[in-house]
Structures are given as structure tokens and as C-alpha cells.
Amino acid sequence: MTPPLELTSVPRWAVEPTVAPADPSATSCSAFAIGPEAAEIAQAWAKETVAPTRLHLMGDLADAVAALDADVAGACVGWRVLLAGSLVDVLRLRAHALDHGLADDEIAIATTRTDELALACVHCSTVGVARTAVGDVVACEGCNRDLLVYHHVSRRKAAFLGFQVDAETWEA
């Protein structure tokens, strides 16, 4: 059973496509979009923000990470980042932003789709991407165990926690 989301580490935007508003108190922003649908959201953000906003419309995660790295280098406190893309991509981009020392209240997120997620297997450490949802069971890409998609998402690993669904009753 999944408890209310707000009691877990799973944000609302990780279970349904959601667009967070841009923080009006920012003094500068960078908006990063991965994919065409995300690009529209980032463009809307750039119009919404009063502060100067750099727009990075990228085709894939690697390009977005590189753009984030470049913008972080000269950024001062007052800067906000806005991340738009699929759940799998924005979680990874967010992990990268957090690694740079950005705080949760400096990061706005928009998800274009949440039907696929990254799942970290606690048994074999494989991180796979699967079309599944919190509370469902899916086979691990690495060890083929049936994993329960638990209501925990790692900020650092950018992946949900998966463990063998029948671990308590399974006999070797």
C-alpha cells in the first residue's frame, strides 16, 4: 500500500505530468528542455519570468547536462533553474543540479510524461527504465527478479527503489 505522496520522497510531478510555476523572486533563470513537448513548456516559462532567462532547448539529456554545467559556472545566488522533460530525464537532470549544490527551492520541474520511470534494483544494483508505476511489479532488467516499485525515489540516483516483491515469502 502506498501512503499519501506528501509523506514520501515521491513528488507529485513524478506520478502525473505537472508544470511548476517559475519563482518570481529569481534574479536570473536558466530553463532547460529535453524534447519538443518540453520546449513549449520552457518557452512559456521564459515568458512568465521577469528575470533574464536563458533558454536551452535540447534534444537529449547529455546536451542538457552540458548546458547546465556551463550555466552553473558563472551563476550567483538568486539564480533558478527550470527543468522540463520526461520523468526519467528530469530526475537525472535534477540529480545533476543537486550535485552542483542547488537547493530544492531553486529548482522548478515540469514533467511531460510519467509513464516510464528509472528503477534501481536493490539486489543487483541495475538501474533499468520501465513502463510502470509506483506500487506495480516489474521484472528487473539485470537479474529478472520481480521488483515492487516502492514509493521512494532517490534524489542522487534519480531512480525509484525496487525490491523483490515476495522477498518475505520467497524460498530459495
Add this chain to the structure above:
Amino acid sequence: MTTDRLSLVVAAIDDTVPGVRSVTLVRPDGAPLPGYTPGSHVTVHGEGFANAYSLTGDSIDPSSYAISVLLVGDGRGGSRWIHGLVTGDRVEVAPPRSAFPPVMSARRHLLVAAGIGVTPVVSHVRSAARWGREVEVLYAHRPGRGAHLAELADLAGDALRCFTDREVFAAQLERSLAAQPIGTHLYTCGPAGFMDAVTQAARRLGWPASRIHLEHFGLADLDEGEPFEAVLTASGRTVAVPSGVSLLDALEAEGVAVPNLCRQGVCGECRVPVSSGTPWHRDLFLTDDEKAAGDTLMCCVSRATGDRLEIDL
């Protein structure tokens, strides 16, 4: 960790800075004292008062605790008592508590202090120097009244800037706040109005709440408030709380013991559960959400909105 009070003696007194007394406290047998997180304070229990003072000495394996106390003529008597101490006097101290620690994940630390509010900043800077953390220190004080100046200059070097002119300080504060690399955290300590001004400047310059940290000395003089009744649901008793008397004082006068430390709405020790009635929150401890929930209050400073409050005691 022990919460038993430490019985210490005054080992040294320094009155070099006018109005400010620095006191070094040690155990009578010279044994080491509990270490603490930079920015921590101790509560000194004197005759009829208990005041929190920031520790300014070395926080690792300390053999003494150092505090610096500004003489406040119209205060609650704590500073006058401390300014009357002589070497060898006994002082009862509750062990250090941390409410203003450096954020260990910060890339850089901007420390902004005014007046005697420099005391927790001294221990931050000391720790930063030891561990090689990057700091910038802005210290505003009245001419000739700056405390710990030589020590700060020694520890922070060029990273320290002192100000005796309000406008010069305000201009530098704006410049510093606008130019901190992402990952910097801001810490401020001083009079309430000073910290408000620093916080407002930071917010105006886009600082998010998570990067701003305040060390409160306690509250300015509070309104005496209207009288009300506290109904203790567990014991079935009713305690009258007159105007000008805190709920904590009223409870204690009736023999109801409530754990407490600072008695000024800072430490969070005297939190009591509320089952009915609307609290008038005046503390600095509870979050806005906790205050809005209305099911708990800090009885040292907070009162009832209305004439009745039910407390689960």
C-alpha cells in the same frame, strides 16, 4: 548526550571592549567539556534568570567555554549578573545546544553580524579557518564597540569587513548578496531589526529561504496580553493566566512542571499540546505550518486568542 547542568567556575574575565564582558568558564577540576557544533549556545542559569549565550571558543574538545555578554541595563538581569562576576565564581550552565550550525554542503558561507550578534559568527569563522571553508564576514558595530575584532581579523583575514557606518554597510551588504556564487549560504545574527533588514535584502536579491539562516537572541518586549484561562485536560485543573504573566509562569506557580530552557520562544523546549482554543503564537521556534495547525504552542511566550485554552497536561 547529557542534559544535566554543568557546574563551572569563572577562569578569566576580559572587559577590554566597553560594555562587553568576555567570560571563560572551566570545570573546577579542569576536565574537558562537551564539544559542540559551531554556532551553538549555552544557557546560563543565574539568580532568577536563564539566558542563552553563543559560545565563541574552539568547539572541538574544549577545555573551556567562552561567552561574550553585552551589558543590557534594562534587560532581565542576566547581563548585569554576568558583568558582576569575579574570577572563581560558580556558574551553572546547561550543555551546548545547536540552533545555528554551518550548512556542511554549502560551497561558501556569508556571515553577517551586528553588535554583540558577532558571537556565534566567531565560532563559525574559527571552524571555517580550521577546515578550510570559504567565508565572507560583514560585521557592523558602533565605533570602538566591536567585539572579537582582533580574533576575527586573525581567523578571516581579508574575508572580514567591518563597518561603523550604516549606509556604507548597507551598500556593501547589497553588493555581497548580489555576488555570491551559487551554493553559498547566508547566516545573520544581531538585533531583530537588523536581521529583518538583512533577510529582506537577501529576498529582494533572489535568495531562496533555504539559504538564509538566522540566530535569534530572543524576542523584543512582548505585549502583556489579555488574561485567559488554561484548562488542563489531563488533570482537570484550571489555571488563570493574568495579563503580563506568561502561561509557563502561571503553570509553574500552580506546581505544574513544564520542561523549559530559554523562556523566550527560541529553544522549543516548553512546547505543550493544545486540544481546544486558538493559540496566539509569539515564538520563533514553530514553523508557519505548525503555527497554523494550532495544536501546539510554546507556553513561555505564546498565549490564547480568546479567554480559554485547553492544554493536554
